[in-house]
Amino acid sequence: MSRVWIVTLLRTTRESYWFLPLVLVVLAHGLAFTMVWLDRVYPEFGVDVLPRALRDTQAAGARALLSLMASSIIGVTGVMFSLTMVAVSFASGNFGPRLVSNFMRDRGNQWSLGVLIATFAYCLQVLRTVKGPVAEVFVPHLALLVALILTLISILVMIYFIHHVPETINVGNITAGLSRRLEAAVRAEVDAEPFDRPKEQPRRPPIGQPTLDWSGYIATVDLERLDLLSRRNGWRFLLLSQPGDFVPAGTPVMEIYPDDNNRPPDPKTLNSLRACFGIGDGRTEEQNPLFLTDQLVEIAVRALSPGVNDPFTAIDCLNRMYAALHVSLTYEGGLDDRLLGPMDRKHLTFDVLMEATFGKSHFYVAQDPLTLAHMAKLLSQLRPYARDEREEHVIDAMAERLREAAD
Structure with a gap:
């Protein structure tokens, strides 16, 4: 079991919509068993502690109350989340299908789903323990009190959820969240340990080219493990595929060159190298910040489409792109200007970030007068922060491309 597999599993679980609700349902069952056990073992506890109004409930009343709470909560939950998915589907159609994953990832x-479903499960579990009036009478007063408390909490959660969903699918909040991440x-890239310039390209042919067994997007690369295997075996690795790239099955993802060791890798070592690559069905922002820029560009381009025609959303996206470019120049000295690091791992640079943001969107921006003027303004504001003539040239070249697209 590789570290990449564990990281991928944890990320998938974190982004899933089922894990946290499932945990809360399990905890709800445990809480129900515990409270019923307390009612059975210490029946006098509920009589001594609870006020008379809470311990005079008869078996029929307790059964009716628990049934009412369970049916009401599950009914409200189904309606709430059905309407929510309709709203999310509508928003994703206007601003991009990735909105759905943002909604699923939202804690x-x-x-909200977990608390509501857990309360429903708790009420059902307590309901089955109520007995009477024909047989032995047993009314779990403590468990019933907890059910009432959970129901009140569920009402508050429902109010919060109704407020939270419009905030979640509001395009301004979506772009703000993408911008923060x-x-x-970018700051994490700047804070990363400095790396030496890569060695010159190998002159001898590779002695190995590991491939993957299935197609997909590279989500994670365990660079530390690759570096350890490289030093342990006396080889030099060059990555052919980077995080975010799509790799067909059987395509080499890296090349192995002899450094101190001319012996080709054995099958066990090849499997260890393959385990350093995490494959997924879609792109993620893990080790691939350009996935975030693509989402901002997509929202801006969709906003400028004739069917939507919302230049102010596009302007907001441009502001978010500008903020990332500004951080790449000013935070702790800015991004390193070297594109390739060890093993030819591509690093984020100002040039790459400029092309991934303004470069991909400038043609569409140039078709609208408002967004055209705003991008030109942002480029002029960014130019004084350039650290050298080369970066000034990059900004000037982007301004020129914008003018040419507008002509």
Whole structure:
């Protein structure tokens, strides 16, 4: 079991819509068993502690109350989340299908579903223990009190959820969230340990080219493990595929060159190398901050389409792109200007970030007067922060491309 597999599993679980609700349902069952056990073992506890109004409930009343709470909660939950998915589908059609994954990843949505379903499960579990009046009478007063408390909490959660869903699918909040994660990724790239310039390209042919057994997008590459295997075996690795790239099955993802060791890798070592690559069905922002820029570009381009015609959303996206470019120049000295690091791992640079943001969107921006003027303004504001003539040239070249697209 490789570290990449564990990281991929944890990320998939974190982004899933089922894990947290499932955990809360399991905890709800455990809580129900515990409270019923307390009611059975210490029946006098509920009589001594609870006020008379809460311990005079008869078996028929307790059964009716628990049934009412369970049916109401599950009914409200189904309606709420059905309407929510309709709203999310509508928003994703206007601003991109990746909105659905943002909704699924949102902790507020996961907690809301989990609390509601857990309360429903708790009520059902307690309901089956109520006995009477024909047979032995047993009314779990403590468990019933907890059910009432959970139901009140569920009402508050429902109010929060109704408020939270429009906030979640609001395009301004979506772009703000993407911007925060993009800026954090740029800062993390700047804070990463400095690397030496890569060695010159190998002159001898490779002694090995590991391939993957299935197609997909590279989500994660365990660079530390690759570096350890490289030093342990006396080889030099060159990556042919980077995080975010699509790799067909059987395509080499890296090349192995002899350094101190001319012996080709054995099958066990090849499997260890393959385990350093995590494959997924779609692109992720893990080790691939340009996935975030693509989402901002997609929202901006869709906003400028004739069917939507919303230049102010596009302007907001341009502001978010500008913020990331500004961080790449000003935070702790800015991004390193070297594109390739060890093993030819591509690093984020100002040039790459400029092309991934303004470069991909400038043609569409140039077709609208508002967004055209705004991008030109942002480029002029960015130019004083350039650290050398080369970066000034990159900004000037982008401004020229924008003018040519507008002509």
